[in-house]
Amino acid sequence: MFKIIFFVFFILFFNSKTFSTETEYFLMLKNKKVNVRFGPNMNSPIKYVYKKINLPVKVIDKKENFRRIIDHKQNSGWIHISQLKKSKSLITTSKKILFNKPTKYSKPLAKLDIGRLLLTKKCNRDWCIVKTGEFTGWVSKDNIWGKVN
DSSP states (O other): OHHHHHHHHHHHHHOTTTSOOOSSEEEEEOSSOEEEESSSSTTSOEEEEEOOTTOEEEEEEEETTEEEEEOTTOOEEEEEGGGEEEOOEEEESSOEEEESSSSTTSOEEEEEOTTOEEEEEEEOSSEEEEEETTEEEEEESTTEEEOOO
16 A cells, blocks of 8 residues: 555656746846857857847756856857846747737737837736837737747
8 A cells, every 4th residue: 555655646746747847938138238158157158149138038958057048039058147037028020010908909009020029017818018119008929939927
């Protein structure tokens, strides 16, 4: 009987779907200039530099105080955790329309080009209310890249 209980406990405890921690998640750039390095240390050469604050990036690996990231254009590298913060931004991956209400039948406010940075305020099942430039409105969740609550 003890073996059966132990076996059931073992299966439940080590089931990756039940107790999984998310291995990939989104953060965004904290500063206007962020160095991306070839390796996870300060002595590693700089691969490229981001010059866009609040750009969402997906964390795909971590090592000590560095996070390996990938962006919406599939560029990857290592960034120090001090240059990242909790994500509240999205990037459009297709042309979109910003609407006054969360329905495609409401008043359109602006056309959004591919690659437009959007700062999210909140999301529901199919729509997010976002701010971009001088506009605030609703955008559908399809064809966007970043964390969608």
